[in-house]
Each structure stands twice: as structure tokens, then as C-alpha cells.
Amino acid sequence: MSARVLVGVKRVIDYAVKIRVRPDHTGVVTDGVKHSMNPFCEIAVEEAVRLKEKKLVKEIVAVSCGPQQVQETIRTALAMGADRGIHVEVSGKDYDALGPLQVSKIMAALAKKEEADLIILGKQAIDDDCNQTGQMTAALLDWPQGTFASELTLEGGMLKVVREIDGGLETIKIKMPAVVTADLRLNTPRYATLPNIMKAKKKKIANVKPADLGVDVTSRLEVLKVDEPPQRQAGVKVETVEDLVVKLKEAGRI
Amino acid sequence: MGIFQRLAGRPLKSMCIWSLWSRHSSALTAVGRVTSDRALIVTSCQLTQHRYVHRGGLGASPSNPGAAPPRLPFSRVTHDDLAFFRTLLPGRTITDPDLLKSSNVDWLKTVEGNSEVLLRPKTTEEVSQILRYCNERHLAVCPQGGNTGLVGGSVPVFDEIILSTSLMNQVMTFDNISGILTCQAGCVLENLSLYLEERDFIMPLDLGAKGSCHIGGNVSTNAGGLRLLRYGSLRGTVLGLEVVLADGRVLNCLATLRKDNTGYDLKQLFIGSEGTLGVITAVSILCPRKPKAVNVAFLGCSSFQQLLETFQCCRGMLGEILSAFEFLDASCMNLLEKHLKLTNPITECPFYIVIETAGSNSAHDEEKLHNFLEEVMTSSLVTDGTVATEATKIKALWSLRERVTEALTHEGYTYKYDISLPVEKIYDLVEDMRRHLGDMAKNVVGYGHVGDGNLHLNITSPSKDPALLTAIEPYVYEWTARWKGSISAEHGLGLKKRNYIYYSKPSEAVALMGSIKAMLDPKGILNPYKTLPDNIH
Numbered sequence: 001m002s003a004r005v006l007v008g009v010k011r012v013i014d015y016a017v018k019i020r021v022r023p024d025h026t027g028v029v030t031d032g033v034k035h036s037m038n039p040f041c042e043i044a045v046e047e048a049v050r051l052k053e054k055k056l057v058k059e060i061v062a063v064s065c066g067p068q069q070v071q072e073t074i075r076t077a078l079a080m081g082a083d084r085g086i087h088v089e090v091s092g093k094d095y096d097a098l099g100p101l102q103v104s105k106i107m108a109a110l111a112k113k114e115e116a117d118l119i120i121l122g123k124q125a126i127d128d129d130c131n132q133t134g135q136m137t138a139a140l141l142d143w144p145q146g147t148f149a150s151e152l153t154l155e156g157g158m159l160k161v162v163r164e165i166d167g168g169l170e171t172i173k174i175k176m177p178a179v180v181t182a183d184l185r186l187n188t189p190r191y192a193t194l195p196n197i198m199k200a201k202k203k204k205i206a207n208v209k210p211a212d213l214g215v216d217v218t219s220r221l222e223v224l225k226v227d228e229p230p231q232r233q234a235g236v237k238v239e240t241v242e243d244l245v246v247k248l249k250e251a252g253r254i
Numbered sequence: 255m256g257i258f259q260r261l262a263g264r265p266l267k268s269m270c271i272w273s274l275w276s277r278h279s280s281a282l283t284a285v286g287r288v289t290s291d292r293a294l295i296v297t298s299c300q301l302t303q304h305r306y307v308h309r310g311g312l313g314a315s316p317s318n319p320g321a322a323p324p325r326l327p328f329s330r331v332t333h334d335d336l337a338f339f340r341t342l343l344p345g346r347t348i349t350d351p352d353l354l355k356s357s358n359v360d361w362l363k364t365v366e367g368n369s370e371v372l373l374r375p376k377t378t379e380e381v382s383q384i385l386r387y388c389n390e391r392h393l394a395v396c397p398q399g400g401n402t403g404l405v406g407g408s409v410p411v412f413d414e415i416i417l418s419t420s421l422m423n424q425v426m427t428f429d430n431i432s433g434i435l436t437c438q439a440g441c442v443l444e445n446l447s448l449y450l451e452e453r454d455f456i457m458p459l460d461l462g463a464k465g466s467c468h469i470g471g472n473v474s475t476n477a478g479g480l481r482l483l484r485y486g487s488l489r490g491t492v493l494g495l496e497v498v499l500a501d502g503r504v505l506n507c508l509a510t511l512r513k514d515n516t517g518y519d520l521k522q523l524f525i526g527s528e529g530t531l532g533v534i535t536a537v538s539i540l541c542p543r544k545p546k547a548v549n550v551a552f553l554g555c556s557s558f559q560q561l562l563e564t565f566q567c568c569r570g571m572l573g574e575i576l577s578a579f580e581f582l583d584a585s586c587m588n589l590l591e592k593h594l595k596l597t598n599p600i601t602e603c604p605f606y607i608v609i610e611t612a613g614s615n616s617a618h619d620e621e622k623l624h625n626f627l628e629e630v631m632t633s634s635l636v637t638d639g640t641v642a643t644e645a646t647k648i649k650a651l652w653s654l655r656e657r658v659t660e661a662l663t664h665e666g667y668t669y670k671y672d673i674s675l676p677v678e679k680i681y682d683l684v685e686d687m688r689r690h691l692g693d694m695a696k697n698v699v700g701y702g703h704v705g706d707g708n709l710h711l712n713i714t715s716p717s718k719d720p721a722l723l724t725a726i727e728p729y730v731y732e733w734t735a736r737w738k739g740s741i742s743a744e745h746g747l748g749l750k751k752r753n754y755i756y757y758s759k760p761s762e763a764v765a766l767m768g769s770i771k772a773m774l775d776p777k778g779i780l781n782p783y784k785t786l787p788d789n790i791h
Contacts (some may be wrong), residue, residue, distance in 0.1 A: 017645065194639040
């Protein structure tokens with residue numbers, strides 16, 4: 001198979017870090033905070049690498065949109081087994097306002113330029129939880145989509161996708177080229193081993209600007225305010241049933 | 255009162271019971287009633303019984319020197335005693351057997367006492383009153399922190415009153431310029447870490463038991479842990495202690511000074527004394543700044559020699575940012591995969607290393623680390639490896655080292671040995687034990703703080719096996735003594751290893767320890783049957 005896969009990887013605040021809201025309530029604190037690859041994007045990269053190991057796919061291209069630092073994220077993808085990377089430079093205010101619609105326009109443009117046969121994305125990012133980029137990309141390209149994939153198999157020129165839905169599992173068959181978004185149980189991402197980390201240093205990362213792809217990254221959304229969720233109040237322990245009744249009455253519950 | 259005490263003071267030659275046992279050359283047969291000391295020095299070479307027949311019952315024996323000696327003649331708890339405790343600690347005097355159960359058994363589930371009283375003081379004053387009363391009443395006390403000790407030192411042997419620090423969990427002060435923290439002894443280590451991390455500091459020690467262990471317990475056992483390589487031992491980082499002595503006197507040496515050379519340094523006596531010289535009620539400790547950049551590398555080596563060379567290279571190239579250097583062998587990895595379903599992040603290798611770096615500048619550290627990794631990979635000292643900079647991955651890699659102890663518990667019964675040896679000899683002991691034990695043991699694994707010269711040797715068996723124990727001990731201790739190692743690097747002596755102290759300390763030292771114990775706790779009520787041998791000669 002001579003398929004080329006495009007994998008989108010997003011640089012997000014690390015899953016284990018405690019998030020703090022900026023004092024001006026315009027966003028969260030990102031300076032000096034540990035960032036890493038979005039866990040669902042890791043799963044997407046892992047799936048692409050497995051397809052390549054099965055020789056069903058010829059080349060994996062890792063893509064990330066953002067400032068200079070996203071190159072680290074692309075390098076991680078390269079260390080896991082991607083062949084080359086594309087860094088779409090977006091920085092400053094444009095980066096703060098970058099959302100699924102602009103990213104999907106960029107992915108669609110790149111898919112056409114690179115002649116990709118398959119796009120694998122994480123189902124959602126853990127910072128905005130949008131769950132929109134995969135779906136929008138497929139719509140812009142007019143390609144079929146297999147979202148929330150927990151199992152992916154290539155059969156002929158068709159993709160069999162087992163999807164996790166509310167009622168259970170749904171199996172669909174879609175034609176390539178297609179967009180697939182990775183869900184948690186699709187696979188367990190590998191650790192990048194040292195030999196591969198060393199090799200990744202030599203792999204190429206191309207730089208490209210959104211304008212070069214004919215994409216306008218102005219956002220049509222404006223963030224008004226970012227707040228922390230309401231603090232959870234401590235519970236109160238009472239000694240007797242009578243105290244419990246009194247407290248419930250005080251709270252207006254009975 | 256025991257045979258051992260009666261023989262105390264005899265010249266070494268004529269009553270070397272322990273040395274007789276240790277050479278396996280002759281052993282003592284039970285003689286029924288002890289009529290004369292000389293009758294104990296036996297010519298028979300056959301061990302016919304495993305217990306001393308002696309008024310009082312069971313005692314430590316050649317095949318089980320860790321077993322408890324007969325109960326010493328302490329008073330037993332009476333209703334009047336309970337009334338006193340209940341008045342002093344209302345609602346915090348526990349006598350319910352179900353609640354007492356977990357405090358009577360150690361974490362490894364190998365030692366069980368039958369205490370009927372658990373006390374939970376909140377303040378030093380309460381601890382003082384408890385000990386003053388117990389001292390007057392001749393009641394034995396077992397101080398207990400998180401009960402995570404591995405040598406049976408944290409649980410009662412008989413009916414000692416359990417003195418728990420679980421409610422003494424307040425942080426007292428923290429100075430964020432000097433990094434000096436003072437807190438009560440019952441603070442859980444992980445909670446202190448979280449408290450400090452919010453203020454950009456960390457605790458100078460870290461161990462697998464952090465979610466349960468109390469800082470008081472850590473100090474009284476001089477716990478080592480995973481960061482000792484970088485921050486040193488508690489003997490350096492503890493600046494002051496508040497201790498309640500056996501008669502209730504409160505010794506307030508809770509200084510928060512980095513330098514104080516005024517008189518003898520009493521706190522050093524209590525650090526590592528395992529609750530036998532006094533009960534620690536508060537600690538002041540020097541905390542390092544939280545590193546801005548932490549990286550963990552997990553490497554695989556094909557021989558122990560290469561592991562050692564990797565260590566030297568690591569010291570040279572990572573030096574000042576190195577904060578941990580741990581190892582585990584292939585057997586450990588098998589157990590982690592088999593019992594805990596953890597995955598090996600790299601290819602199968604005979605030895606695995608966990609290296610942690612901690613520094614103030616992530617770019618510098620990554621460069622140093624990558625140079626080091628390139629060096630060890632190209633020179634083939636290391637056959638495979640992976641690196642992590644994100645918190646979740648770092649936790650995952652550390653769990654491969656931290657959870658070995660847990661994986662071992664699933665094997666059945668584990669015989670644990672915590673040995674300090676010259677670094678080059680560490681794995682020789684593991685290989686030698688494998689040869690020596692052959693099929694008798696289910697698994698013989700080695701892991702530990704190789705950077706500190708500390709091996710955790712573990713031998714597993716489907717169930718408790720006295721024949722296996724006889725094959726292991728005292729062979730392992732003799733081996734250790736031959737290389738001038740320590741038979742307990744960081745776990746302490748507790749109940750299980752108290753009688754092995756002579757393998758690592760000369761008799762003059764142990765005799766002096768006995769004198770100090772007698773001076774500070776004349777009635778012997780603090781954690782009896784622990785730390786010092788039954789027979790001090």
C-alpha cells in the first residue's frame with residue numbers, strides 16, 4: 001500500500017498539571033507550565049505507526065499548529081515513528097485564538113497538498129475538549145469520517161472502524177480517503193525509545209505559514225471570560241440524627 | 255528475663271550462642287530446665303528442637319532468630335488504666351478489637367501483636383502524660399506512625415499499648431527563605447510534599463510508602479529512600495526534634511538553625527533509634543527548592559558491569575543534576591508484568607536503570623541528559639532506553655521501580671533483605687543466592703538504590719518455608735559481613751533483625767547502645783523487643 005497518513009498533534013498543558021486561571025480571567029496560565037502532547041494525539045500517532053509496521057501505510061507526516069515550542073511535540077511524534085513533520089507557524093494573539101475551524105481548514109489544505117489518503121486525529125484536546133476538528137476536517141474535504149475509533153482495520157481500499165458510542169459499539173465501513181479520530185481504547189501508545197529519539201533528531205520538520213496554504217486564521221469567536229469552577233464546599237459532619245434534621249432545615253431542604 | 259540475660263557479662267568465648275548458631279556447626283538442644291550455664295554449651299551437632307524450653311515459652315531460636323522473646327514482666331492494662339486514658343484522650347482511646355486489628359499487624363502481614371489499647375494523642379503534652387503514666391505503671395508502649403516498616407518494628411509483639419501519631423498531623427511553621435519546615439510527627443510524607451510543592455519546595459526524602467508513612471516514623475527509622483543520592487540522609491536534613499522521653503519529660507530541641515554547635519547533638523541519638531529511646535513528637539527539617547526541570551530516563555543494560563560503568567558515566571556527565579539512580583533486574587520486571595500488568599517500556603534486558611535528574615533550567619538539563627544518553631548508547635553501555643519529561647510519563651516510569659515491593663507480595667511469602675555492600679559486589683550476592691538456593695526458592699530478585707550501594711534482595715516462596723529460611727539465614731548475613739557490609743542498610747532492625755546486629759557492629763558498640771538505652775529508658779517500656787539484641791554481650 002502506498003498510503004500517506006497525516007497525523008495532527010497538539011501541544012497542550014500536561015494532563016497531570018494543576019490548572020490555574022490567569023488573574024485577568026482571559027485564559028489559563030501557560031508560562032513555565034509543563035506542556036506535552038495531547039494524550040489522544042499520542043494514540044493517533046501510535047495507530048499510524050502500527051499501520052506502517054503492518055506495511056499498510058508508507059509514510060507518516062506529523063502536523064502541529066502553533067509557535068516555536070510545538071516543534072518539541074512534533075519531535076515526540078517523530079521519535080514514536082513518524083517520518084517527517086510539518087510545523088504550521090501560528091503565534092501570539094493568533095495562537096491564543098486558534099480553534100478547531102481554523103485548524104481543520106489547515107489540515108484540509110495540507111491533506112490536499114500532501115496528497116494524504118488518511119488523516120488520523122485525536123478525538124478531542126484535553127484543554128478545550130472541543131471534539132470538532134476531525135469532523136470539520138472531513139466536512140471541508142467531503143471525506144467520510146470514523147470518529148471515536150476504538151478499532152481500525154484496513155480492508156482493500158476500505159476502512160473498518162469500530163466506534164464507541166453511547167449505546168455501545170458501532171462498526172462502520174468507510175471508503176478512503178477518510179478522517180479517523182482516535183478514542184482512548186484504540187491502543188496504548190509506545191514509549192519513544194532512545195535509538196528512535198536519536199534518529200528523530202535527523203528527521204525533517206518543514207515550516208509553513210497558514211497564508212501559504214490559503215487559510216485565514218482570524219477567529220470568529222471571542223473569549224469573554226475564563227473562570228475557575230465553583231469551589232467545592234466542605235461537608236459538615238453531625239453527631240446525631242437530631243443535628244442532621246436541624247441542619248437540613250437550616251439549608252431549606254426540608 | 256531470659257537465658258540471654260543470665261549469660262550477659264560472660265566472656266565471649268564461653269557462651270557464644272549466636273556464633274554457634276551462625277556457624278551451623280553445632281546447635282543447642284533444648285535442655286529442659288536450665289540448671290547451669292555450662293549445660294547450655296552443647297557438644298551435640300544436631301538441632302533437635304526449634305524452641306527453647308524455658309519458663310515463659312517461645313523464644314528466638316536458631317532457625318528463627320527474628321521470633322519474639324518471651325514476654326517481659328510489664329504490667330497488664332487494667333480498667334483503671336483505661337479510665338485514665340479515656341479521661342486524658344476522650345474518644346481517642348480505642349479498644350474495639352476490629353479497629354485495633356490493622357494496627358496490630360505490619361504492612362507485610364508477617365508479624366501480629368495483640369494490643370488491646372490504641373491511643374491517639376493530638377499534642378505533645380498528651381504524649382508526655384501518656385508516657386509518664388505508663389512509666390509509673392510499668393506499661394509497655396509501641397509508638398506507631400504509618401505502620402509501613404518492613405522489619406516488624408512498628409507493631410506490638412504482645413500487649414504493648416499502641417501510641418499512634420495519626421492525629422498529630424499539623425504543620426507548625428514554614429519559612430520560605432530558609433526552606434525550614436516544622437511539623438508534628440504524624441504528618442503523612444505525601445501531604446508534606448504537597449504542602450511544600452505549592453510553595454515551590456520539596457521534601458528532602460521520597461519513598462514508595464509516602465502515601466502512608468509519617469515523618470516521625472521516617473525520622474525514628476532514619477529512612478533513606480529514592481532521593482538520598484541527591485539530598486543526603488535525614489541525619490543531615492533534620493535540624494531539630496521534639497522528643498518525649500520514657501518518663502514523660504519533653505525534650506525540646508526543635509531548633510530551626512542550619513548551624514548550631516552548642517553541646518552534644520542529642521537529636522542524632524533519636525534519629526534511627528526506632529522508637530526505643532524516645533517518642534518523636536515534632537520535627538524541623540530543611541527542605542530543598544522544587545526543581546524546575548525533572549527528567550527521568552529508563553535504561554536497559556546487558557550486564558551489571560555495564561550498569562556500573564553507566565553509573566560512572568552518569569556521575570561524570572550529569573553530576574550536579576543527578577537526583578536518583580536506581581536499578582531493578584529482569585526478574586523484577588517479570589513480576590511487575592505478571593502481577594501488576596505493567597508494561598516494559600523498552601526491550602527485555604537483564605538490568606534496568608531508573609535515572610532522575612532535577613535542575614533549575616530545563617534546556618540545560620535536557621542538553622546534559624541527551625549528551626549523556628548519546629554517549630552511553632554509542633558506546634553500547636546501554637542497549638535500550640526511553641526518556642520522559644511529562645509528569646504522567648515520569649510517574650509511569652517511576653512506578654516500575656516503586657511498585658516492585660508490591661508486586662513481590664503477590665508471590666506468596668517474601669523474605670526481604672536490605673543490604674549495604676561495596677557497589678561492585680551488589681549483584682554478586684543475588685547471583686550467589688540463586689546458586690545457593692537452587693529450586694528451594696520460587697524467585698530471587700535484586701533491586702534498589704545502587705547509587706547508594708544499597709541492595710534490596712528478595713526471595714519469594716509460595717508460602718512460609720522454614721527450610722528455605724534456614725538456607726538463607728545466616729548465609730546472607732555472613733556473606734554481607736565478609737564484605738564489611740550492613741545487614742540492614744535503611745530498613746532498620748525492628749523485631750526481625752535485632753539479633754543480627756553483631757554482623758555489622760562490634761560488641762563494644764552494641765554494649766554502649768545498651769547502656770544508653772538503660773539510661774534513657776530504665777524500665778524498658780519504649781518499643782521493647784526491638785532494635786537491640788536479646789542478648790547484649
